[in-house]
Amino acid sequence: xxxxxxxxxxxxxxxxxxxxxxxxxxxxxxxxxxxxxxxxxxxxxxxxxxxxxxxxxxxxxxxxxxxxxxxxxxxxxxxxxxxxxxxxxxxxxxxxxxxxxxxxxxxxxxxxxxxxxxxxxxxxxxxxxxxxxxxxxxxxxxxxxxxxxxxxxxxxxxxxxxxxxxxxxxxxxxxxxxxxxxxxxxxxxxxxxxxxxxxxxxxxxxxxxxxxxxxxxxxxxxxxxxxxxxxxxxxxxxxxxxxxxxxxxxxxxxxxxxxxxxxxxxxxxxxxxxxxxxxxxxxxxxxxxxxxxxxxxxxxxxxxxxxxxxxxxxxxxxxxxxxxxxxxxxxxxxxxxxxxxxxxxxxxxxxxxxxxxxxxxxxxxxxxxxxxxxxxxxxxxxxxxxxxxxxxxxxxxxxxxxxxxxxxxxxxxxxxxxxxxxxxxxxxxxxxxxxxxxxxxxxxxxxxxxxxxxxxxxxxxxxxxxxxxxxxxxxxxxxxxxxxxxxxxxxxxxxxxxxxxxxxxxxxxxxxxxxxxxxxxxxxxxxxxxxxxxxxxxxxxxxxxxxxxxxxxxxxxxxxxxxxxxxxxxxxxxxxxxxxxxxxxxxxxxxxxxxxxxxxxxxxxxxxxxxxxxxxxxxxxxxxxxxxxxxxxxxxxxxxxxxxxxxxxxxxxxxxxxxxxxxxxxxxxxxxxxxxxxxxxxxxxxxxxxxxxxxxxxxxxxxxxxxxxxxxxxxxxxxxxxxxxxxxxxx
Amino acid sequence: xxxxxxxxxxxxxxxxxxxxxxxxxxxxxxxxxxxxxxxxxxxxxxxxxxxxxxxxxxxxxxxxxxxxxxxxxxxxxxxxxxxxxxxxxxxxxxxxxxxxxxxxxxxxxxxxxxxxxxxxxxxxxxxxxxxxxxxxxxxxxxxxxxxxxxxxxxxxxxxxxxxxxxxxxxxxxxxxxxxxxxxxxxxxxxxxxxxxxxxxxxxxxxxxxxxxxxxxxxxxxxxxxxxxxxxxxxxxxxxxxxxxxxxxx
Numbered sequence: 001x002x003x004x005x006x007x008x009x010x011x012x013x014x015x016x017x018x019x020x021x022x023x024x025x026x027x028x029x030x031x032x033x034x035x036x037x038x039x040x041x042x043x044x045x046x047x048x049x050x051x052x053x054x055x056x057x058x059x060x061x062x063x064x065x066x067x068x069x070x071x072x073x074x075x076x077x078x079x080x081x082x083x084x085x086x087x088x089x090x091x092x093x094x095x096x097x098x099x100x101x102x103x104x105x106x107x108x109x110x111x112x113x114x115x116x117x118x119x120x121x122x123x124x125x126x127x128x129x130x131x132x133x134x135x136x137x138x139x140x141x142x143x144x145x146x147x148x149x150x151x152x153x154x155x156x157x158x159x160x161x162x163x164x165x166x167x168x169x170x171x172x173x174x175x176x177x178x179x180x181x182x183x184x185x186x187x188x189x190x191x192x193x194x195x196x197x198x199x200x201x202x203x204x205x206x207x208x209x210x211x212x213x214x215x216x217x218x219x220x221x222x223x224x225x226x227x228x229x230x231x232x233x234x235x236x237x238x239x240x241x242x243x244x245x246x247x248x249x250x251x252x253x254x255x256x257x258x259x260x261x262x263x264x265x266x267x268x269x270x271x272x273x274x275x276x277x278x279x280x281x282x283x284x285x286x287x288x289x290x291x292x293x294x295x296x297x298x299x300x301x302x303x304x305x306x307x308x309x310x311x312x313x314x315x316x317x318x319x320x321x322x323x324x325x326x327x328x329x330x331x332x333x334x335x336x337x338x339x340x341x342x343x344x345x346x347x348x349x350x351x352x353x354x355x356x357x358x359x360x361x362x363x364x365x366x367x368x369x370x371x372x373x374x375x376x377x378x379x380x381x382x383x384x385x386x387x388x389x390x391x392x393x394x395x396x397x398x399x400x401x402x403x404x405x406x407x408x409x410x411x412x413x414x415x416x417x418x419x420x421x422x423x424x425x426x427x428x429x430x431x432x433x434x435x436x437x438x439x440x441x442x443x444x445x446x447x448x449x450x451x452x453x454x455x456x457x458x459x460x461x462x463x464x465x466x467x468x469x470x471x472x473x474x475x476x477x478x479x480x481x482x483x484x485x486x487x488x489x490x491x492x493x494x495x496x497x498x499x500x501x502x503x504x505x506x507x508x509x510x511x512x513x514x515x516x517x518x519x520x521x522x523x524x525x526x527x528x529x530x531x532x533x534x535x536x537x538x539x540x541x542x543x544x545x546x547x548x549x550x551x552x553x554x555x556x557x558x559x560x561x562x563x564x565x566x567x568x569x570x571x572x573x574x575x576x577x578x579x580x581x582x583x584x585x586x587x588x589x590x591x592x593x594x595x596x597x598x599x600x601x602x603x604x605x606x607x608x609x610x611x612x613x614x615x616x617x618x619x620x621x622x623x624x625x626x627x628x629x630x631x632x633x634x635x636x637x638x639x640x641x642x643x644x645x646x647x648x649x650x651x652x653x654x655x656x657x658x659x660x661x662x663x664x665x666x667x668x669x670x671x672x673x674x675x676x677x678x679x680x681x682x683x684x685x686x687x688x689x690x691x692x693x694x695x696x697x698x699x700x701x702x703x704x705x706x707x708x709x710x711x712x713x714x715x716x717x718x719x720x721x722x723x724x725x726x727x728x729x730x731x
Numbered sequence: 732x733x734x735x736x737x738x739x740x741x742x743x744x745x746x747x748x749x750x751x752x753x754x755x756x757x758x759x760x761x762x763x764x765x766x767x768x769x770x771x772x773x774x775x776x777x778x779x780x781x782x783x784x785x786x787x788x789x790x791x792x793x794x795x796x797x798x799x800x801x802x803x804x805x806x807x808x809x810x811x812x813x814x815x816x817x818x819x820x821x822x823x824x825x826x827x828x829x830x831x832x833x834x835x836x837x838x839x840x841x842x843x844x845x846x847x848x849x850x851x852x853x854x855x856x857x858x859x860x861x862x863x864x865x866x867x868x869x870x871x872x873x874x875x876x877x878x879x880x881x882x883x884x885x886x887x888x889x890x891x892x893x894x895x896x897x898x899x900x901x902x903x904x905x906x907x908x909x910x911x912x913x914x915x916x917x918x919x920x921x922x923x924x925x926x927x928x929x930x931x932x933x934x935x936x937x938x939x940x941x942x943x944x945x946x947x948x949x950x951x952x953x954x955x956x957x958x959x960x961x962x963x964x965x966x967x968x969x970x971x972x973x974x975x976x977x978x979x980x
Contacts, residue, residue: 288750
């Protein structure tokens with residue numbers, strides 16, 4: 001408190017990082033020390049995670065979102081939020097975090113094969129209820145122990161072999177499916193040829209298992225030789241190299257035509273390369289941790305450590321890149337991802353995930369994440385100012401700074417996009433008792449709302465500059481501290497003075513890459529099995545350009561209100577290839593052009609590629625069966641006047657995420673050093689927050705944003721303690 | 732009205748994450764926690780990791796058991812086929828042939844493993860986790876703190892010497908058949924001489940490293956020339972560890 005008055009914190013932006021910062025600063029433990037106001041462009045919170053309810057109350061997302069089991073900070077805050085929200089399950093079906101999130105155990109990979117075919121692999125990762133993300137971490141269940149990582153690499157490789165490749169009669173059928181795997185379960189009636197083939201597979205398996213045996217033995221030897229001191233590297237390296245070369249020599253010749261074994265071998269090959277690289281590059285002892293290899297591309301680094309080109313091109317690696325849109329300028333021919341960030345992310349994903357590797361949401365991300373946070377923050381007294389678009393962050397001139405005084409934020413200038421009729425805008429709508437965000441603002445709450453609606457005002461579009469007023473917040477008078485939580489793409493336009501006067505900010509915006517993304521959602525009248533997908537609901541990556549990632553989201557249909565209920569729902573997403581020149585603010589038609597481009601991409605994709613996933617969704621002569629799409633305007637299938645052909649696609653949902661704040665943040669090689677930490681104190685009343693900052697994780701994801709928000713809160717209040725930010729001190 | 736003043740943030744205790752792996756390892760709780768977690772995870776496969784923290788012999792023994800386990804896995808896979816293959820004359824021959832090939836190839840892996848683990852068993856006693864043994868190492872071109880052995884090294888490259896000798900071995904005529912690297916192409920170090928000093932309970936260890944000897948760790952057993960008894964091990968590490976600075980683009 002200051003003079004008995006609270007300290008005023010202006011938080012700009014309403015994405016994950018801003019919400020996390022607000023959640024931390026408004027904790028009851030602070031006893032009202034901070035008076036927090038969140039300034040949000042448009043009508044909804046969420047940033048890149050925002051979602052809305054559209055026609056038929058369908059969920060419309062920015063893209064496909066899953067939470068990973070290693071999102072410790074995100075889950076921790078989410079669980080606290082639901083606990084504090086204390087919803088009554090009798091009146092609200094999503095009352096607890098376990099109602100909101102559920103494990104998504106089926107993970108798919110697609111691998112290109114000869115003659116344009118694609119092998120689809122689906123693996124089952126059984127949920128583990130014993131340890132859930134956000135559970136307290138003790139020394140006995142610390143998932144971030146590097147000792148455990150090293151040993152678990154070998155353990156994972158064995159698991160891959162024993163659960164994915166080795167046929168076991170005891171294994172439940174639905175655990176492994178896709179491709180030829182399901183056909184490998186023991187069956188007394190199988191043909192002689194099949195038997196011979198199976199034994200041939202076992203022969204190969206024997207070799208693979210032997211390799212895993214070596215690796216497993218290595219894991220034990222790691223323990224034998226105790227803690228990895230610096231000098232251990234020199235001992236371990238030759239051994240690893242010898243094992244790697246021996247194993248590769250033995251195995252590479254026997255897996256040519258077997259996609260399953262190829263994939264298993266690729267996983268082993270990559271595991272060996274990672275272990276070798278960790279030793280060879282001194283990652284076990286370097287005080288910079290994995291950052292020391294960030295100048296390398298992840299694929300390049302893996303190759304340096306001996307992985308075969310086939311493994312580097314494997315769907316396992318592609319999926320890592322797809323997961324984080326790691327394609328420079330959105331060009332799928334230019335996969336680029338910092339090796340240290342990639343290795344850290346991979347290890348954390350594989351080895352520190354709890355409960356499940358992926359968790360899906362029961363409704364839109366806005367519904368299950370941002371609406372609960374909004375409600376709790378409101379209860380805590382946090383103020384929300386919607387329709388505030390930040391235009392300029394102002395610094396004092398040098399003459400205004402006292403000798404030795406640190407620079408600071410002097411003023412924040414906003415355009416006000418709309419004024420509320422009442423004191424406060426009420427942003428949420430209820431869908432069968434569940435508070436949700438709408439896809440459009442409630443114009444009836446806005447002054448001249450009807451006219452604004454007629455004019456088609458798009459409050460979230462960077463290119464729609466219309467405003468009804470301006471507002472300037474002055475330091476001391478209106479705020480004390482600022483949390484700048486807008487997307488990186490918006491920094492050049494709003495922080496011109498910072499960029500002009502501070503080289504680090506200049507470097508940051510010049511070097512940290514971002515990319516536009518595209519997302520498509522289609523609702524279908526046939527279920528997935530009828531469409532030809534015989535496997536469980538899956539999240540699949542490494543598929544065909546331009547939509548490498550597909551997720552079966554059929555579980556959301558019951559959350560929506562359709563006149564004719566769809567039976568399947570599919571989400572697709574990918575980076576959107578960038579134009580050579582970034583669009584100018586005067587190019588008002590840019591968003592529409594890009595949206596048209598996404599539409600064309602989607603139609604081409606459905607016509608030409610989706611049959612490799614859903615064989616019966618296409619006609620015999622080729623082309624997508626457009627009639628399977630459910631149009632929310634139709635009361636019954638095939639009703640008179642219904643759209644025909646690919647015109648039916650127009651009833652679906654798709655978007656081009658082209659706004660500067662929507663651009664996905666990349667972790668290009670050599671750029672991590674340009675990130676600025678929320679702890680940075682150069683401007684002594686400013687902290688930054690977002691997945692573009694130096695969050696420790698340094699990659700574009702919810703967890704990085706939440707960590708960053710918690711760091712921003714720490715920068716202002718010294719809480720949470722840095723040691724309590726899970727995984728921040730990860731090497 | 733009192734004038735409000737601009738507030739300043741406190742300087743943070745630090746500006747970034749602590750990335751050092753060794754910090755994690757240096758926390759006994761974390762290391763123990765990780766080990767315990769691993770124990771429970773692998774106990775199903777019969778790997779008693781806690782026992783692996785003992786002397787190297789035990790660890791190597793464990794490694795052998797792992798190898799055996801994987802061989803057994805291969806055999807088990809073969810046995811699963813037996814009721815089918817033996818009951819089916821038409822496919823029995825090719826099946827048996829395939830199974831035999833499988834086992835044969837598994838067995839062919841064995842020498843490689845034995846070589847590897849055998850090498851490990853004789854290098855760097857400091858890794859045993861036995862402080863007493865670790866402390867016995869004479870380090871870096873000096874004289875041993877425990878053994879009365881002086882070092883004389885001729886080398887153009889940085890060298891570290893690890894010597895593990897049984898007690899009362901200093902005055903013996905020790906010989907080695909050469910120190911070998913794990914890299915198959917690296918030639919062995921053969922110019923190793925122990926010279927007992929007359930009238931003294933100490934000896935001199937002379938090591939000559941050829942000018943272009945590849946970097947790496949070279950290890951070998953020291954035996955008593957008189958009776959062939961093994962009296963210890965000698966490991967020499969040449970050159971610096973491979974680092975990003977030397978391997979980077």
